[in-house]
Amino acid sequence: MNDFPLAPETPLGSPAPFWFILFFKTLGFTLHMIPMHIWFAGTVLIALFSLFGSAHARLLAHRMINALPILIALGINFGIVPLLFIQVSYYPVVYPANILIGWYWFAVIPLLIVAYYGVYYYAVQVRRNKVTARGVFCGVISSLAFLAIGYIFANNFSLMTNEPQMMAAYNRTAVGGAVTGTALNTGDPTLLPRWLMMFGLALTTAAVYILVDTVFLAKRETEEYRAWAAKFAFLLHTVGLVWFAAMGSWYLFGALSPELRQTAQSSVGVLFGLTAVAPGLVWLCMLLGRSRASDGRIALAAAAAQVVVLALNAVSRQWLQNVELARFFDPAKMRVETQWSPMIAFLVLFVLGLGVVGWMLWQLALALKPQPAMASSSGGSPKPRKR
Amino acid sequence: MHYPFWYVPGLTSPMLIALIAVFHVLVSSYAVGGGLFLAMEVRYAHRTGNKEYLAYLKQHTWFFVLLTVAYGAITGVGIWWTIGLASPLPTEFLIHTFVFGWAMEYVFFVLEIVAAFIFYYAWDRLKPRVHEQIGWIYGISAWISLVIITAVTSFMLNPGNWQNNFWLAVLNPQTIPQILARTGASLLLATLYVFLHSSFRANNASVRTLIAQRSSRPAMLGAALILLGGLGWLLTVPESARAALTGAAALNIMAVTIFLLTVVVLFMFYYGPYKNPSWVSSGFAILLFVLGVIVTAEGEFVREAVRKPFVIYNEVYSHNVLKNEVPTLQQTGFLNGGVWTRHYITQRFPEIKTAEGKIDNARLATLPQDSQVEVGHTIFQYHCGSCHASSGYSGMKEILRGWDAPMLEKLVLNLDRYHYFMPPWSGTPEEAKMLTRYLETLTSPHPMETAGGRSSGVQSAASAR
DSSP: OOOOOOOOOOOOOBOOHHHHHHHHHHHHHHEEEEEEEHHHHHHHHHHHHHHHOOOOHHHHHHHHHHHHHHHHHHHHHHHHHHHHHHHHHHHHHHHHHHHHHHHHHHHHHHHHHHHHHHHHHHHHHHHHTTOOOOHHHHHHHHHHHHHHHHHHHHHHHHTTHHHHHHHHHHHHHTTTTTTSSSOOOOOOOOOHHHHHHHHHHHHHHHHHHHIIIIIIIIISSSSSHHHHHHHHHHHHHHHHHHHHHHHIIIIIISSSHHHHHHHHHHHOOOOOOOHHHHHOOOOOOOHTTTOOOHHHHHHHHHHHHHHHHHHHHHHHHHHHHHHHHHTTOOGGGGOOOOOHHHHHHHHHHHHHHHHHHHHHHHHHHHHTTOGGGGGGEEETOSSSOOO | OOOOBBBBBOTTHHHHHHHHHHHHHHHHHHHHHHHHHHHHHHHHHHTTTTTHHHHHHHHHHHHHHIIIIIIIHHHHHHHHHHHHHHOOHHHHHHHHHHHHHHHHHHHHHHHHHHHHHHHHHHTTTTHHHHHEEEEEHHHHHHHHHHHHHOOOHHHHOOSSOOTTOOOHHHTTHHHHHHHHHHHHHHHHHHHHHHHHHHHHHHOOOOHHHHHHHHHHHHHHHHOOOOOOHHHHHHSSOOOHHHHHHOOOOHHHHHHHHHHHHHHHHHHHHHHITTHHHHHHHHHHHHHHHHHHHHHHHHHHHHHHTTTTTTTEEETTTTOOOOOHHHHHHHHHHHHHHHHHHHHHHHHOOGBBOOTTSOOOOGGGGSSSSHHHHHHHHHHHIIIIITOOOOOOOOOOOHTTTTHHHHHHHHHHHHHHHHOSSSSOSSHHHHHHHHHHHHHHOOOOOOTTTTTBBBBHHHHHHHHHH
């Protein structure tokens, strides 16, 4: 422990045991990563393909942009869970980090609005089959906005575990003891690999999404397109994997402090090992799937394995966050005043909510079943479809 | 104090909350009322086999999804985002009280999103009964999320005797009145959106007439609920809030305006669209919408303003200090009480640091004049900066024209006595002197003071002091 000005513990106590907070924080982050990765890497792909892609590539871009409004809405909501629970147990470090980068953190809201409406604008043009340069421009702006948001998040979460950097940011931006909210964590060597590592992982998730889309949702598209898309998904996954491995190595061996690396290797080497090798399992699925654009089992296996990869990643990140923080703050030691009945009410509602969502999706599946020819949502594809 | 204070020159950081909140409420109210409207009207259109109306409703649902699921959802998160930046201690307090309330609200958010997308994207595929059911799932989920968030905002105004109990906090004295008023506002605002949209987008005159007739009923119900909820709100606000409401001219004018405009809108709906549906022209719809926006924005402003001196009544003051911390701070010092203020001052002025790493209040007066002003500036940032900019919004340079040092020191030591909507002075007398030194640098001559000397009125007032 040292001189970091930690806020005193709340007199209310933590409303739930620490394990409960960690479980939902990690679960929520895993769920958030699935759609977030698709838009994070997806908007970059869409922008590149719209500008420079072949006919198949542009069709893929159109299919992806059509799905993004729904995925973004879900992803934002799934993101609420980890952000809610991080404030319960990590408030003494989360709020200072937020405030130190205040203007950037605040800018996430307008950036997200711009990115979301940019995607909508482009998607509407695609659905009406009237894609203009302005629509593509909106797609490009959205991708830049999402990259900027990712960078701001990387700043915040690297800053909150790095107390010397927090103090340096405070001293740099203090005006009469208050802060201007203009700091960024650029002095932290872990910042860039952290941000770029997430982008690499996002490429792999987007690749799995493309395979799933090709196998299950693109049945109205031509065989040539589907064969191309399955191969492209494999290629994209390979690029993402190499990127993730390179950035992960930079992070672990080039940016993380030797003490932390030592702790990571000695205490949970198995977890980190699994996190490192698990994407390889997905890669094998993608390899099998590259020439089988109609094999649902391989696509489902790849999707399931990718969820495991993301869950392992979330657990490893959580573990590392706790170890980094342990140098000056231990959330596990905070007083707990469990709110049992509200917790039970939430869990019951959570299960009931899942049931209602399941019922709605079932009704949707039933509604779509008699007319499989209408299942695709990519109304504005640039190439004629089969039949 | 427990956290670094975010200094936003000219505006103050909490004003950023207001900026997002007002625009959010205008859309979130529509998200609730519009959801109920769509569920009800789709059912009506299915039952009556009115295909033209159904086609319009589909068109309206697209507008609804585009506005509420994107902008409404992001700005909703945006409020939460911004309160953590501008008011971290109250946010910490609310999170630890209502985390499971928010978690429950999250479940309803997910239901809303899934239902909204299926409701729109599978419009022509779902069986009519299932389509209606999904519409109701959206509408009811949206209303429950209104109930949950209203429990939190009403708690902030009057927690009642909640005894650190979640359910008592949820069922605070303000909950039901505020739920009534917010439900009413949702129904009313949704109708205004529908009128506005249909007056431009519904080409068929019979559809416009039908919308005018059918939508005016929930709007009138909404206006009545606002009046009923508003009355309940007035009866259950704490004494300090009632005093602020009646004592501040701007606030009581706003409150009366809200009441009168709601009554006017109620009559406009009755004699307009309800009795004469063909009256709903684009101009009429715009006029009603503007009135609705004014009433909503004023309502939000009043709701926020009357909470002062608290952010959470009887628990957390507007200067990010817990109520029960104040006596200790008055003994040991405001700067010592805040981990960031103590860090800053002891680093900046190590000569007044004690062996335990604290600030020696007795030694503050030994600092050179410039340093005393600097210490005062830090106190100003943390004690006053949530509500006052040095210059700009509620700016001290503008407020303190003509004040002198003795007046300032008296004011600082008796903040809550001079103005009951301000928090009590939360430091030592020595710190009050430091703040006074800083405030002196912000003063300028009295506006009535002329180049040749003060006017007689100002002079006599000054001499009387």
